[in-house]
Amino acid sequence: MDTQLVELDLADWAGATPNEAWIAALEAGKVLYFPRLGFELRPQERELLTPSVLSPEVRNISLDANGRIKGVAGEARRQAVSEMVGRFRAQATQLIHGLLPHYTPALRLAPTSYRPAQVETRVQSWRADDRRLHIDSFPSRPNYGERILRVFTNVNPEGAPRVWRVGEPFETVAKRFLPRAKPYSRWQARLLQALHVTKSFRSEYDHLMLQLHDGMKSDLDYQKNAQQQTVHFPAGSVWVCFSDQTSHAVMSGQYMLEQTLHLPAARQYNPDSSPLAILSRLTGRTLV
Ligand SMILES: O=C(O)CCC(=O)C(=O)O
Numbered sequence: 001m002d003t004q005l006v007e008l009d010l011a012d013w014a015g016a017t018p019n020e021a022w023i024a025a026l027e028a029g030k031v032l033y034f035p036r037l038g039f040e041l042r043p044q045e046r047e048l049l050t051p052s053v054l055s056p057e058v059r060n061i062s063l064d065a066n067g068r069i070k071g072v073a074g075e076a077r078r079q080a081v082s083e084m085v086g087r088f089r090a091q092a093t094q095l096i097h098g099l100l101p102h103y104t105p106a107l108r109l110a111p112t113s114y115r116p117a118q119v120e121t122r123v124q125s126w127r128a129d130d131r132r133l134h135i136d137s138f139p140s141r142p143n144y145g146e147r148i149l150r151v152f153t154n155v156n157p158e159g160a161p162r163v164w165r166v167g168e169p170f171e172t173v174a175k176r177f178l179p180r181a182k183p184y185s186r187w188q189a190r191l192l193q194a195l196h197v198t199k200s201f202r203s204e205y206d207h208l209m210l211q212l213h214d215g216m217k218s219d220l221d222y223q224k225n226a227q228q229q230t231v232h233f234p235a236g237s238v239w240v241c242f243s244d245q246t247s248h249a250v251m252s253g254q255y256m257l258e259q260t261l262h263l264p265a266a267r268q269y270n271p272d273s274s275p276l277a278i279l280s281r282l283t284g285r286t287l288v
């Protein structure tokens, strides 16, 4: 099968420049993989690599767009965690600005996460289980087609890889699961909003994206037999993808940092490659 991964030789967060072929690959839903681009920890940050930095009952630590850190256990380590995650945020955004300068004025910063929990031991419902192939779509947060661009780095101190599966292209996923999608209902969307299940009105786009997400995750035969490749992202590497488009699943690993950035689909180099454009074309409807 075609590989869904494009390997890039960059070794400097500040040294990225735009390249037509990489941009087209990213916007086609491929993963840009930087094996030589690691996030460097300061010696005193080593001690932050333990699940005990997590507050009870939380899965991830997050630094919100206003610089507030959430999910750290105890006052003592808050500042140190916040600095580490903040430095990653600065480098990740610098990388994106260098690679994709056309996006810069349109990007909206979303939280940065630090994920010190071990993937293999998580217990979850099938819907929340990211070990199943899926595209990102969040039930409570309609986004009207705005893109979810993510930068990941594996900071595992023992050298354990972060193991992902990467699945088939978005359009293939959509063609398979759209025929099984429940029809959209505006009154139901209004009810979900009134009950505060959703933070805003769920558009038909958001409904269909959730239907794809759930359709993929709930289909065990698809999980096993869909076209896919297993990828080991080594400690000290970085990868970037549009996670609302790239079919992905995490199989194992521990200690990762992740930055999310939002981008209006209209501000892509090629807006026709967006999930919104693809779903609109396949359904023949205006979805937002
Ligand atoms: O934890 C990971 O490696 C990825 C999980 C995932 O599906 C996501 O962040 O969208």
Ligand SMILES: [Fe+2]
Residues within 6 Å of the ligand: 130, 134, 135, 136, 243, 248
């Ligand atoms: Fe995901």
